[in-house]
Amino acid sequence: MAHARVTTVGDRVHRPAGWWTPTVHALLHHLRDVGFTRAPEPLGVVDGQEVLGFIPGASGAAGWQRVVPEAGLRALARLLREYHQAVAGFVAPADARWALADGPARPGQVICHGDFGPWNVVWDGLTPVGLIDFDFAQPGDALDDVAYALEYVAPFRDDVHAMRWQGFDSPPDRARRIAVFAEEYGLATVDGLVEAVIRRQTTTAVHVRALAERGLEPQRTWVAQGFCDELADRVQWSTDNQALFTSPPAG
Incomplete structure (x- = not known):
């Protein structure tokens, strides 16, 4: 769900x-002030463009391969835990405006990253050195970020997709990968995580439509091209294949 037209100078x-x-930049300032230096440094807005400090490393599509090994998967989960710890003290202003919400977090909520996946991490080998693209940050349950990440790193996709597009050389042991991520993040149990992912997949479609209605790209094009049907298919696939996420692969 990242935006296009990103340039580095x-x-x-x-x-x-x-x-x-403006709200996201306040968040980024807080993160850096409390020592979470893997967030980009916000440098202002010039001519409709936000300006951020560059974090060198591999990101985007290169991130997929980094989370196939268990060491990379664990590192991703630790990054999310450390981000949530760092953001816990951030109090957004009452008039805060997020892409998909308004206002500060309510009691029990954090400011979720909102698009936490390996493509929005800057990597040095299997070590995350940056967390980028906070456009869809918003108040929510920390578990929303966990579920969003698990959809992509478990992954909640069939074996063909996992091996063709996500760098796996054999069918992934999704149940173990969920357990590893949960352990490293600090969850006491995996109970309810599969259901949380399916709920988050459903929410993604709602978010895409909401952003499309505000005229944002690429979401407006996605809706026009029927991408929400694909999102619905993903929810159905996850619902139909829940056994894959609670037991090791056959063979």
Whole structure:
């Protein structure tokens, strides 16, 4: 769900700003102030472009291969735990505007990253050195970020997709990968995680439609091209294949 038209000039990244950018920059300042230096440094907004400090490393599609090994999967889970710990003290202003919500977090909520996947991590080998693209940060249950990540890293996709597009050389042991992620993040149990992922998959479609209605790209094009049907198919596949996530693969 990332935005296009991102350019890097020297040690600065220029990205399209949105109505959420001032609130996100306040969040980024907080993260760096409390010692979470893997968030980009916010440098302001110029001519409709937000300017951020560049974090060198591998990101985007290169991230998929990094979470296939268990060491990379664990590192991703630790990054999410450390982000949630760092963001816990952030109090957004009452008039905070996020891409998909308004206002500060309520008691019991955190500011979720909202798009926490290996493509939005900057990697040095199997070590995450940056967490980027906070456009869809918003107040929510920390478990929402966990579930969002698990959809992609368990993954909640069939074996063909996992091996063709996500770098697995054999069918993934999804149940173990969920357990590993949960353990490293700090959850006491995996109970309810599969259901949480399916709920989060359903929410993703709601978010895509909401952003499309606000005129954002690529979401507007996705809706026009029927992408929400694919999102519904993903929910159905996850629902129909829940046994894959609670037992080791056959063979």
